[in-house]
Amino acid sequence: MDLAYTPAQQAFRMEVREWLAANVPAEPLLTLECEEGYHRHVAWERKLAEGNWGMVTWPEAYGGRGLDLVEWLIFEEEYWGAGAPLRANQNGIFLLGPTIMEFGTDEQKARFLTPMAAGEVIWAQAWSEPGAGSDMAAIKATAVRDGDHYVINGQKTWSSRASFADWGFGMFRTEEGSKRHKGLSFLLFDLDTPGITRRPIRQLHGDPGFAELFFDDVRVPAENLLAGEGEGWKVAMATAGFERGLMLRSPGRFQATARRLVDLFRKHEPEAAPSAREAVAKAWMDTQAYAYNTYAVAAKIMAGGSIGAEASLNKIFWSEMDRAMHRTAMQLLGAAAELRHFADGRMNDWLEGYIFSLSGPIYAGSNEIQRNITAERLLGMPRVGAG
Amino acid sequence: MDFLIDPERLELAEAVRDYLAGTHGPEVLRRLDAGPNRDAVIWQGLVEMGLTGLLVPEEHGGLGMALLDAALIARECGRACLAEPLVESAFVMLPWLIAQGRTDDLVAISEGSLRPVPAHRINGSMADGDGALLESVDPLRNLSALPDDASDDPHLLDLGALMASAQLVGLAEAMLDQAVEYSKVREQFGQPIGGFQAIKHKLADVAVALEFARSVVWRAAQALDDGIDSAALHVSHAKIAATDTAWLAAESAIQVHGAMGYTYEVDLHFWMKRAWALGGAWGSRAFHLRRVDEAVIGGSHVIGPENTFA
Numbered sequence A: 001m002d003l004a005y006t007p008a009q010q011a012f013r014m015e016v017r018e019w020l021a022a023n024v025p026a027e028p029l030l031t032l033e034c035e036e037g038y039h040r041h042v043a044w045e046r047k048l049a050e051g052n053w054g055m056v057t058w059p060e061a062y063g064g065r066g067l068d069l070v071e072w073l074i075f076e077e078e079y080w081g082a083g084a085p086l087r088a089n090q091n092g093i094f095l096l097g098p099t100i101m102e103f104g105t106d107e108q109k110a111r112f113l114t115p116m117a118a119g120e121v122i123w124a125q126a127w128s129e130p131g132a133g134s135d136m137a138a139i140k141a142t143a144v145r146d147g148d149h150y151v152i153n154g155q156k157t158w159s160s161r162a163s164f165a166d167w168g169f170g171m172f173r174t175e176e177g178s179k180r181h182k183g184l185s186f187l188l189f190d191l192d193t194p195g196i197t198r199r200p201i202r203q204l205h206g207d208p209g210f211a212e213l214f215f216d217d218v219r220v221p222a223e224n225l226l227a228g229e230g231e232g233w234k235v236a237m238a239t240a241g242f243e244r245g246l247m248l249r250s251p252g253r254f255q256a257t258a259r260r261l262v263d264l265f266r267k268h269e270p271e272a273a274p275s276a277r278e279a280v281a282k283a284w285m286d287t288q289a290y291a292y293n294t295y296a297v298a299a300k301i302m303a304g305g306s307i308g309a310e311a312s313l314n315k316i317f318w319s320e321m322d323r324a325m326h327r328t329a330m331q332l333l334g335a336a337a338e339l340r341h342f343a344d345g346r347m348n349d350w351l352e353g354y355i356f357s358l359s360g361p362i363y364a365g366s367n368e369i370q371r372n373i374t375a376e377r378l379l380g381m382p383r384v385g386a387g
Numbered sequence B: 001m002d003f004l005i006d007p008e009r010l011e012l013a014e015a016v017r018d019y020l021a022g023t024h025g026p027e028v029l030r031r032l033d034a035g036p037n038r039d040a041v042i043w044q045g046l047v048e049m050g051l052t053g054l055l056v057p058e059e060h061g062g063l064g065m066a067l068l069d070a071a072l073i074a075r076e077c078g079r080a081c082l083a084e085p086l087v088e089s090a091f092v093m094l095p096w097l098i099a100q101g102r103t104d105d106l107v108a109i110s111e112g113s114l115r116p117v118p119a120h121r122i123n124g125s126m127a128d129g130d131g132a133l134l135e136s137v138d139p140l141r142n143l144s145a146l147p148d149d150a151s152d153d154p155h156l157l158d159l160g161a162l163m164a165s166a167q168l169v170g171l172a173e174a175m176l177d178q179a180v181e182y183s184k185v186r187e188q189f190g191q192p193i194g195g196f197q198a199i200k201h202k203l204a205d206v207a208v209a210l211e212f213a214r215s216v217v218w219r220a221a222q223a224l225d226d227g228i229d230s231a232a233l234h235v236s237h238a239k240i241a242a243t244d245t246a247w248l249a250a251e252s253a254i255q256v257h258g259a260m261g262y263t264y265e266v267d268l269h270f271w272m273k274r275a276w277a278l279g280g281a282w283g284s285r286a287f288h289l290r291r292v293d294e295a296v297i298g299g300s301h302v303i304g305p306e307n308t309f310a
Helices: A007-023 A035-050 A069-081 A090-103 A106-117 A232-244 A252-266 A276-302 A308-337 A349-357 A367-378 B007-025 B026-034 B040-048 B067-080 B087-099 B107-112 B154-185 B197-228 B229-264 B270-281 B285-296
Strands: A121-125 A142-146 A149-160 A166-171 A185-191 A198-202 A210-221 B125-127 B144-145
Touching: A007 A166, A007 B154, A069 A252, A069 A276, A090 A106, A090 A121, A090 A185, A090 A232, A142 A276, A149 A166, A149 A185, A149 B154, A166 A232, A185 A232, A185 B285, A276 A308, A276 B026, A276 B229, A276 B285, A308 A349, A308 A367, A308 B154, A308 B197, A367 B197, B007 B040, B007 B067, B026 B270, B067 B087, B067 B197, B087 B107, B087 B154, B154 B197, B154 B229, B154 B270, B197 B229, B229 B270, B229 B285
Parallel strands: A121 A166
Antiparallel strands: A121 A149, A142 A149, A142 A166, A149 A210, A166 A185, A198 A210, B125 B144
């Protein structure tokens, strides 16, 4: 236990801070969930890549900086502290990237990771189906081997970024008649492949942040299979672990929200009941607790450990904390809470953030599923009546 | 920067855990409750493990360890619902005496022959003191009236609050374990009640709270060890997180136990009552929340992602 940064870590922090100060857009970008906003965020991804900040923990061979997890946390703290934009390529760099590093061939690593870090290819996830949400093993979409291709048929839904992104990844049933977790394979596909129809779905805020994907005899080269045929579930569980675990939601983002909430409270302090202070103080406490825990998990991984079902605790905590902070802000704003833009023209980012926060307890495995995992795998409570 | 607690530091705490699990089980709590609730043999066992000298500098014959090490052991004392005043004496009073330069009695304290206990105005009473007895809901806590010369030193308060927090973590862990075990054996509707999601989710919430309280407590211990300016804020954060977690664990555990949990016959009540006691001792939740509020909203502490360890 040593809670002081080394001089090298402090110097790195200053390097990040300087680059961000010179490059973060002065005005917040239009929302990532609409087409124009998406393209602005992609441009920002490329700007990050120019500075070699695309994915700092990746090996240098794939366009990263080969940094350790403490340096990654420092980067993230500065990133969110500077008010930098959301990451358009989040699905790629935090989910698929680590999965390819673990399961991909050298050829796949070279083909997919470098353009991902460079912001040249933006990735969408394609997990859920109409009949396979929390119960992901109920997947029906098929991929049938035909020579050196797989032929995909079926439907995916709630595909984040799929309205505008370049490539997608997901799980398909490659073994005819297979059930549940067996016979599934993990495939990567160009979203412009003939036979794929994208139907953007308007999200709660009105913009098409995700899409339905229809596959009609879509031919995907067999070299886009990640790991072996039939090993999809194993790969997907690793990906879901990354999603719930360390990297997807770095503490810096929440700490920045807590700081903004403190500022908002100070503006509303004259009319606010003293009891409102507690929710604001709790925002600081919870975001700090989340940060300490992330540093603890990072230290554990750096010492050779790994995270398993603890990732579920993490996901429950950050998603409900984020919702609570935005709820507090909405309640402080009062009549202004409903405005998409304030009278002075600024976007009401508390409203946008609150809407987004409502997705946290649902996606990446609903919090009900996470609580089941916690109870069964961490606490050892009995599995009864579950499939 | 390394938030990992060294495995060697955890080894001693694990040894204490094993020792208390073997010598200080629920049957001991029941025995102490039925008779005199302090036991010289138990105390001597703790002395022989070196725990009374844990924080005594090596030049005074102790182990010279840090508050973080003591906090890790205080957690084990909470887990065992230890009745002896080890934490208040050796982990709160003793480091305060050392901080004040009062080192005359360190050898006697190490050897276990002297066990001074802290008296602080924040508490209104004291544990294991000499004054007129007060009755606590916790049958294993010996409370007495506060002497006139009780301290109001903020450092003593921080030490007491930190060690109460660490004990509350251990208490919560023990109550969660008891509830989980009960849920596996108690059957209704033809199955263990732990198979019902209503029970699973209740206890999963306790696991979440614990996961995020532990790091806060260790951070506060390290902040006091490092003597950073903001240490009091981190202690208050720890006390709130640990208190909330322990009370959540207590209320969840009694609910899972059903009517059995409402009896004096199920041992859960010992841990629950200690959680009530320590949740209020060394500064109420409201007191500590005020300190956090003044620092964070009042603006005396710099916040935001760049200042995680400020």
